[in-house]
Amino acid sequence: MIRFSLVCDNAHEFESWFASNESYEFQIENDLVACPHCNSLKISKAVMAPAVARKDRGERAQKPEEVKQSVALVNDASGELRRLARELHEKIVAATVDVGEKFPDEARRIHEGEAPDRAIRGQASLEEARALLEDGVAIMPMPTLPDKRG
Numbered sequence: 001m002i003r004f005s006l007v008c009d010n011a012h013e014f015e016s017w018f019a020s021n022e023s024y025e026f027q028i029e030n031d032l033v034a035c036p037h038c039n040s041l042k043i044s045k046a047v048m049a050p051a052v053a054r055k056d057r058g059e060r061a062q063k064p065e066e067v068k069q070s071v072a073l074v075n076d077a078s079g080e081l082r083r084l085a086r087e088l089h090e091k092i093v094a095a096t097v098d099v100g101e102k103f104p105d106e107a108r109r110i111h112e113g114e115a116p117d118r119a120i121r122g123q124a125s126l127e128e129a130r131a132l133l134e135d136g137v138a139i140m141p142m143p144t145l146p147d148k149r150g
């Protein structure tokens, strides 16, 4: 069974199950699918909304602004930049405590004074990083090493 999001010519959206794509096409061509709202037989597949947009249909549902990360393309001649990036990476590693995937929670707790103020590092998804930045938690991306990802 396949579930399709459908839309009628009056822009009513609804979902329907079909045995297969062929079955869907057969039923649409033979006017066997009617809009449950207005009984229109002019049905077509709706453009699927991305999963992210469905999750928070609140005031932020429109289009969350993207958090862009600064990136640089360094060529082989810039070994000095690589060295500095590696050095900075090592310095951050040396000066921070790795909290792993607890980073978003821990960073927020430190920001709100619920956890001891200290430098931490860890993993955050783009979504989590954006939420932290929106809440004024000044996180920064770790420099990634060109020859060693992550």
Ligand SMILES: [Zn+2]
Residues within 6 Å of the ligand: 008, 009, 010, 011, 012, 035, 036, 037, 038, 039, 040
């Ligand atoms: Zn309709």
